[in-house]
Amino acid sequence: MSAPQQPIQSHILSVLVDNEPGILARVVGLFSGRGYNIESLTVAEVSDAAHLSRITVVTSGPSNVIDQIKAQLGRLVPVHNVHDLTVEGPHIARELALIKVAGTGEKRVESLRIADIFRARAVDSTTESFVFELTGNPEKITAFVELMKPLGLVDVSRTGVVAISRGPKPL
Amino acid sequence: MSTAAQATPAQMSGAEMLIKALIDQGVEVVFGYPGGAVLPIYDALFKQNAIRHILVRHEQGAVHAAEGYARSTGKPGVVLVTSGPGATNAVTGLTDALLDSIPVICLTGQVATHLVGTDAFQECDTTGITRPCTKHNYLVKNVDDLSRVVHEAFYVATNGRPGPVVIDLPKDVQVAPGTYTGKDNVKHKTYRPQVSGDDAKIKEAVAMMAAAERPVFYTGGGIINAGPKASELLAEFVRLTGFPITNTLMGLGAYPATDKQFLGMLGMHGTWEANHAMHDCDVMINIGARFDDRITGRLAAFSPGSKKIHVDIDPSSHNKTVRCDLNIVGDACKVLEQMIAAWKQGGYKPNQKALDKWWQQIDQWRARDSLKYKKDSKIIKPQLAIERLYELTKDQDTFITTEVGQHQMWAAQFYKFNKPNRWMTSGGLGTMGYGLPAAIGVQLGHPGKLVVDIAGEASILMNIQELGTAAQFRLPVKVFILNNEYMGMVRQWQQLLHGGRYSQSYSESLPDFVKLAEAFHCKGLRCTDPADLDGVIKEMIAYDGPVVVDVAVDKAENCFPMVPSGAAHNEMILADDKPKDPTNASVTEEGMALV
Numbered sequence: 001m002s003a004p005q006q007p008i009q010s011h012i013l014s015v016l017v018d019n020e021p022g023i024l025a026r027v028v029g030l031f032s033g034r035g036y037n038i039e040s041l042t043v044a045e046v047s048d049a050a051h052l053s054r055i056t057v058v059t060s061g062p063s064n065v066i067d068q069i070k071a072q073l074g075r076l077v078p079v080h081n082v083h084d085l086t087v088e089g090p091h092i093a094r095e096l097a098l099i100k101v102a103g104t105g106e107k108r109v110e111s112l113r114i115a116d117i118f119r120a121r122a123v124d125s126t127t128e129s130f131v132f133e134l135t136g137n138p139e140k141i142t143a144f145v146e147l148m149k150p151l152g153l154v155d156v157s158r159t160g161v162v163a164i165s166r167g168p169k170p171l
Numbered sequence: 172m173s174t175a176a177q178a179t180p181a182q183m184s185g186a187e188m189l190i191k192a193l194i195d196q197g198v199e200v201v202f203g204y205p206g207g208a209v210l211p212i213y214d215a216l217f218k219q220n221a222i223r224h225i226l227v228r229h230e231q232g233a234v235h236a237a238e239g240y241a242r243s244t245g246k247p248g249v250v251l252v253t254s255g256p257g258a259t260n261a262v263t264g265l266t267d268a269l270l271d272s273i274p275v276i277c278l279t280g281q282v283a284t285h286l287v288g289t290d291a292f293q294e295c296d297t298t299g300i301t302r303p304c305t306k307h308n309y310l311v312k313n314v315d316d317l318s319r320v321v322h323e324a325f326y327v328a329t330n331g332r333p334g335p336v337v338i339d340l341p342k343d344v345q346v347a348p349g350t351y352t353g354k355d356n357v358k359h360k361t362y363r364p365q366v367s368g369d370d371a372k373i374k375e376a377v378a379m380m381a382a383a384e385r386p387v388f389y390t391g392g393g394i395i396n397a398g399p400k401a402s403e404l405l406a407e408f409v410r411l412t413g414f415p416i417t418n419t420l421m422g423l424g425a426y427p428a429t430d431k432q433f434l435g436m437l438g439m440h441g442t443w444e445a446n447h448a449m450h451d452c453d454v455m456i457n458i459g460a461r462f463d464d465r466i467t468g469r470l471a472a473f474s475p476g477s478k479k480i481h482v483d484i485d486p487s488s489h490n491k492t493v494r495c496d497l498n499i500v501g502d503a504c505k506v507l508e509q510m511i512a513a514w515k516q517g518g519y520k521p522n523q524k525a526l527d528k529w530w531q532q533i534d535q536w537r538a539r540d541s542l543k544y545k546k547d548s549k550i551i552k553p554q555l556a557i558e559r560l561y562e563l564t565k566d567q568d569t570f571i572t573t574e575v576g577q578h579q580m581w582a583a584q585f586y587k588f589n590k591p592n593r594w595m596t597s598g599g600l601g602t603m604g605y606g607l608p609a610a611i612g613v614q615l616g617h618p619g620k621l622v623v624d625i626a627g628e629a630s631i632l633m634n635i636q637e638l639g640t641a642a643q644f645r646l647p648v649k650v651f652i653l654n655n656e657y658m659g660m661v662r663q664w665q666q667l668l669h670g671g672r673y674s675q676s677y678s679e680s681l682p683d684f685v686k687l688a689e690a691f692h693c694k695g696l697r698c699t700d701p702a703d704l705d706g707v708i709k710e711m712i713a714y715d716g717p718v719v720v721d722v723a724v725d726k727a728e729n730c731f732p733m734v735p736s737g738a739a740h741n742e743m744i745l746a747d748d749k750p751k752d753p754t755n756a757s758v759t760e761e762g763m764a765l766v
Binding site: 018021022025026029033064067068071072074075077078079080 | 307
């Protein structure tokens with residue numbers, strides 16, 4: 001129905017799946033095949049014994065599209081459950097980034113000062129470069145990367161968002 | 172196989188395990204085509220008598236045959252093909268089964284595990300290729316997983332919304348010895364589709380129905396998939412309420428077509444009364460249908476004033492294209508049972524006064540006689556051919572399959588299905604070449620019954636090779652070709668939407684279908700005169716063997732009513748509308764792109 005255009009919103013979906021061959025391809029293929037957005041995607045095994053993996057996918061769209069994405073994910077056979085952390089309540093979202101900055105003199109010192117403010121750790125160092133490790137919400141990482149640009153930013157590697165609900169209850 | 176012989180008695184080879192698993196699942200027929208990567212399985216098939224193998228002539232035919240078997244019997248169809256081209260040829264059939272929700276198990280051979288990924292001879296990434304066109308697929312890397320995977324595959328294919336499942340079997344796994352796991356010891360880890368509808372929602376639904384002034388039932392293939400009992404319950408509920416009902420293409424037969432409460436099929440080539448009732452209703456009860464674009468027409472104009480109830484076993488069907496007021500997840504049969512109970516328990520009565528008025532309105536629409544066509548004494552009208560076929564076959568239990576195009580729509584409009592599982596057609600994917608192999612599958616599931624493939628001369632050529640299968644296995648299927656020497660539906664669209672420029676839609680250099688049938692050891696008949704039609708149809712029915720009937724029909728006939736692309740579902744073109752200048756059609760550029 002051509003209902004009035006709903007605003008596009010970003011959602012964090014947490015999908016618990018059987019860790020079986022092809023599961024990631026299945027999820028990614030669903031997004032590309034049906035024309036949905038993936039803003040970030042992380043996946044790793046979370047239970048060795050039960051062969052379970054958690055996929056955290058950040059996607060965006062109007063609420064009817066988000067509902068459809070959840071239903072489509074939910075009907076994949078190896079999917080145990082789908083949680084929309086954005087609508088289900090308080091949650092923590094974190095991302096890890098490794099950021100390489102090269103430079104000498106005042107720029108090099110300035111990058112280290114800013115890293116300190118952001119609580120980024122230098123995990124690799126040469127006389128003309130640093131690699132910083134930084135965790136935080138995606139906005140914080142983006143802000144740090146922006147600040148590093150004039151100071152000799154070389155490479156950025158980001159994990160994408162992982163998230164979990166607050167409080168004692170499981171998802 | 173020597174390894175298997177040396178193994179302990181509890182063990183068997185992967186191929187033997189596969190056959191045992193199929194037998195345990197009650198499989199009687201497998202449609203297949205051998206090749207290098209499935210030779211161990213064919214060897215195991217050779218050594219047993221419980222499962223019958225039907226050798227098709229092309230793997231696409233195997234899948235369509237399995238679909239026809241499944242659709243007509245309610246049991247899953249089983250396909251066995253080799254690696255590489257065997258698997259890729261099956262892809263069209265698998266996609267067809269996915270879109271029409273048909274339970275099919277497709278076993279594909281694969282190169283040995285140590286060769287996977289090396290571009291070996293007849294290797295392809297079968298699970299990768301079939302991932303988006305199956306409900307689920309498996310690659311079996313360990314022989315001890317094989318029987319569990321097969322049992323799981325049957326469970327997945329037949330539970331929830333049915334669909335095709337592929338099991339890819341590397342050749343070394345087929346010969347390796349392993350331990351068999353019985354059917355009853357396999358339980359799927361995660362997959363538990365919701366069968367019963369939510370009680371509170373069911374109560375709300377029947378209350379909405381009782382308050383309705385202009386209600387309509389809109390039901391689809393989900394009723395057929397839920398089993399014959401669902402059709403019985405549907406009929407009970409429709410009679411209990413006195414509401415009108417329309418069926419989708421996939422749902423034909425779910426409600427008796429000869430009943431007075433039946434409005435005919437709805438949608439792009441649906442009846443005037445069905446589409447108008449859908450547009451003007453105040454409460455729509457959709458059970459097992461999915462608001463396909465061929466039903467809704469322009470979405471913004473779809474049934475604007477109605478409250479919509481949607482019952483579907485697949486939660487992703489809800490609010491996909493049409494937002495509904497009440498969505499119920501559940502199996503059509505179970506939910507119908509619940510709805511009838513809730514209706515009776517609540518002591519509900521329909522609003523009879525409003526309903527009488529609604530039926531008066533519907534009768535006015537009916538009086539428009541939207542399927543009317545111009546009769547002709549010299550040229551066979553395609554509609555007449557279907558009408559005569561219906562009249563001459565209605566007294567026996569007849570199964571109809573179709574190809575895709577005008578003939579398919581005429582069959583849906585003019586052949587009256589009173590029972591479920593009697594109508595097999597490619598609805599979602601629209602696969603030309605579906606009908607003949609599907610008829611073969613139907614015939615295997617129903618020996619002794621009359622099975623007719625209503626075909627077009629273009630579609631039938633897409634899988635004509637399956638005549639060889641019909642002849643080899645003495646399957647007396649009847650191919651009833653409405654031959655207008657055009658890809659009729661393409662020509663119709665070109666006439667109505669593209670200024671009458673018949674680009675590539677003429678069937679040039681057609682074969683002589685009578686001789687073609689004879690070359691395949693089948694009987695060939697031809698009919699060119701309306702006066703001979705009954706005689707030819709009777710001869711076709713009477714012949715004990717496969718028959719091809721070439722019926723020369725009006726080349727210029729169009730299929731009406733028609734909702735042109737981009738139009739609202741109540742904006743239909745009828746046969747007796749004043750012919751418009753084709754270059755000045757009401758279809759906009761935007762509509763043209765909508766297809």
